[in-house]
Amino acid sequence: TPGLLGLGASASxxxxxxxxxxxxxxxxxxxxxxxxxxxxxxxxxxxxxESDSRKNRPVMTFRIILSAIVFGGLLTSAIAADKxxxxxxxxxxxxxxxxxxxxxxxxxxxxxxxxxxGMGVAPAGIDKENTGHHHLLIDVDKMPNLNIPLAASxxxxxxxxxxxxxxxxxxxxxxxxQLVLGDWIHLPHNPAVISEKITITVxx
Numbered sequence: 001t002p003g004l005l006g007l008g009a010s011a012s013x014x015x016x017x018x019x020x021x022x023x024x025x026x027x028x029x030x031x032x033x034x035x036x037x038x039x040x041x042x043x044x045x046x047x048x049x050e051s052d053s054r055k056n057r058p059v060m061t062f063r064i065i066l067s068a069i070v071f072g073g074l075l076t077s078a079i080a081a082d083k084x085x086x087x088x089x090x091x092x093x094x095x096x097x098x099x100x101x102x103x104x105x106x107x108x109x110x111x112x113x114x115x116x117x118g119m120g121v122a123p124a125g126i127d128k129e130n131t132g133h134h135h136l137l138i139d140v141d142k143m144p145n146l147n148i149p150l151a152a153s154x155x156x157x158x159x160x161x162x163x164x165x166x167x168x169x170x171x172x173x174x175x176x177x178q179l180v181l182g183d184w185i186h187l188p189h190n191p192a193v194i195s196e197k198i199t200i201t202v203x204x
Contacts, residue, residue: 084148089189090130093118095179102198108172110202112136113165114179119193124160125184132181132189134159136166139175143194149186158186172204 098115122131181193
């Protein structure tokens with residue numbers, strides 16, 4: 001919707017876009033977040049209370065656009081005007097690496113299978129209660145900031161399609177693997193659903 005959101009908007013157009021959004025929305029806005037598609041293109045996205053979002057057409061438009069951005073893998077960072085609201089994870093929810101087991105030796109090319117208990121798997125862009133999708137941390141020593149969406153990298157693999165396994169090819173030697181569940185915008189839940197970190201050895 002070009003009248004509400006210009007994908008080529010520059011930083012100088014922040015105030016104009018925000019003013020127009022505020023003018024078009026009849027229900028109170030909870031917050032705006034700015035999504036950075038790349039270094040030159042920050043995008044303001046309007047978020048509202050859950051009860052408002054389905055009644056407010058501009059909010060729904062932004063939710064659809066945000067879903068498309070996330071699902072397309074274009075989201076690299078998010079800067080919130082207020083702290084992003086995390087989706088709740090149910091008590092006892094758990095993610096784990098079903099295979100390989102901790103301490104195992106594997107070939108150069110091997111399959112990692114993800115396990116999840118107490119929650120369901122849903123693709124990125126699908127905002128559904130008690131669901132999420134996996135992110136695999138490879139050789140990550142320090143846990144990334146869990147208050148913003150997880151940024152995709154060689155060491156943080158996104159499985160936004162709802163995949164529950166992946167075939168990896170890693171260099172010989174010891175490696176660590178760990179899972180973090182993320183919601184529809186790759187934001188970890190509250191409390192975060194994180195697996196135990198395992199160590200494997202890749203054969204020469």
